[in-house]
Amino acid sequence: MNMPATKIEVGTATPAGAAASVVAMTLKRPPRGEAYARIARETAVRVIPPLVVIALLALVWELVCRRAGSALPPPSKVFKDTKELIFDPFFDHGGIDKGLFWHLSASLQRVALGYSLSAVAGIALGVLVGQSVWAMRGLDPLFQVLRTIPPLAWLPLSLAAFRDGQPSAIFVIFITSIWPIIINTAVGIRNIPQDYRNVAAVVQLNPLEFFGKIMIPAAAPYIFTGLRIGIGLSWLAIIAAEMLIGGVGIGFFIWDAWNSSHISEIILALFYVGIVGFVLDRLIAGLGKIVTRGTAQN
Numbered sequence: 544m545n546m547p548a549t550k551i552e553v554g555t556a557t558p559a560g561a562a563a564s565v566v567a568m569t570l571k572r573p574p575r576g577e578a579y580a581r582i583a584r585e586t587a588v589r590v591i592p593p594l595v596v597i598a599l600l601a602l603v604w605e606l607v608c609r610r611a612g613s614a615l616p617p618p619s620k621v622f623k624d625t626k627e628l629i630f631d632p633f634f635d636h637g638g639i640d641k642g643l644f645w646h647l648s649a650s651l652q653r654v655a656l657g658y659s660l661s662a663v664a665g666i667a668l669g670v671l672v673g674q675s676v677w678a679m680r681g682l683d684p685l686f687q688v689l690r691t692i693p694p695l696a697w698l699p700l701s702l703a704a705f706r707d708g709q710p711s712a713i714f715v716i717f718i719t720s721i722w723p724i725i726i727n728t729a730v731g732i733r734n735i736p737q738d739y740r741n742v743a744a745v746v747q748l749n750p751l752e753f754f755g756k757i758m759i760p761a762a763a764p765y766i767f768t769g770l771r772i773g774i775g776l777s778w779l780a781i782i783a784a785e786m787l788i789g790g791v792g793i794g795f796f797i798w799d800a801w802n803s804s805h806i807s808e809i810i811l812a813l814f815y816v817g818i819v820g821f822v823l824d825r826l827i828a829g830l831g832k833i834v835t836r837g838t839a840q841n
Contacts, residue, residue: 601618604617605619615806615810616806616810621810621811624805624807624808625808628808629811632644633645639791643793643811646792646793646795646796646812647819649790649793650782650792650794653712653713653716653781653792654781656713656716657712657713657714657715657716657717657720657781658716658720658773658774658777660713660717661718661773661777662770664721665720665721665722665723665725665769665773666724666728668682668725669724669726669727669731669769670728670729672725672728672729673730673731673732673733673762683729686722689718689722690722690726694715694718694780694783694784697718698787701714701715709788709790711784712781712784712792715784716777719776719779719780720772720773720774720780721773723772723773723776724766724769724770727766727768728762728766731763731764731766732758732762734765735757735758735761736761739757739761740757743757763831763834763835764831764835767827767828767834767835768831771827771828771831774823774827775824778816781794782816785798786798793816796808796812800812
């Protein structure tokens with residue numbers, strides 16, 4: 544369907560007294576279908592290659608696991624065994640007998656709380672370490688040592704301290720995800736251009752104004768890099784922690800399926816874990832693009 548034509552009238556020179564003649568020129572805009580076709584091509588370039596790869600991997604998986612004696616089920620059997628979980632993720636029969644939606648929801652709530660705490664504390668400590676030489680010398684070696692401790696190594700200590708699985712899992716998320724946030728924030732603060740600091744001194748910004756108008760905007764790309772790493776570690780940590788603390792959660796669902804020898808349910812849960820982790824990463828990345836738009840290092 545063509546867009547409405549735009550007419551431009553051009554007068555032609557004529558002898559004196561003669562009537563001026565007018566030539567109408569019509570400029571046609573590109574049809575709307577071309578714009579839709581361009582969007583479709585761009586979408587296909589992004590979507591088709593991963594779909595082809597996934598289809599090939601599924602085909603190989605099906606051929607390999609259909610052989611007699613295979614320890615893992617093929618995709619066709621996974622779908623057959625788990626189609627009730629796929630098409631009815633919202634059932635709730637009480638206790639831990641719930642659909643995958645409720646397990647994922649419980650895990651995401653723990654991640655949201657633990658990750659939010661680590662983001663606030665991590666950015667604050669990162670600013671302190673990045674801005675103060677004495678704080679960097681005193682705290683940075685400690686942070687470098689603590690960040691190498693595996694997430695599950697903190698779980699027995701947190702259970703002993705809190706004596707409950709819920710706060711213990713949140714603490715494991717917090718202590719796992721805080722280190723990349725601290726380190727990346729500190730690097731961003733230390734890399735603020737000296738010109739920015741000079742301008743802040745000239746206009747006599749107070750510490751709060753300097754923090755809000757100079758520090759955070761200049762270090763935002765580094766901060767969001769740490770936040771992206773942190774959200775991935777948070778999701779990894781909660782899955783591992785829930786396998787040990789029990790209760791409702793996708794980690795416990797996987798462990799319970801293993802104890803019941805339901806391998807197909809484990810594969811389905813891992814698929815959902817991967818999708819949710821990808822979505823969480825994209826959300827933080829998208830927020831980072833919005834916040835860091837127009838900064839010096841984007």
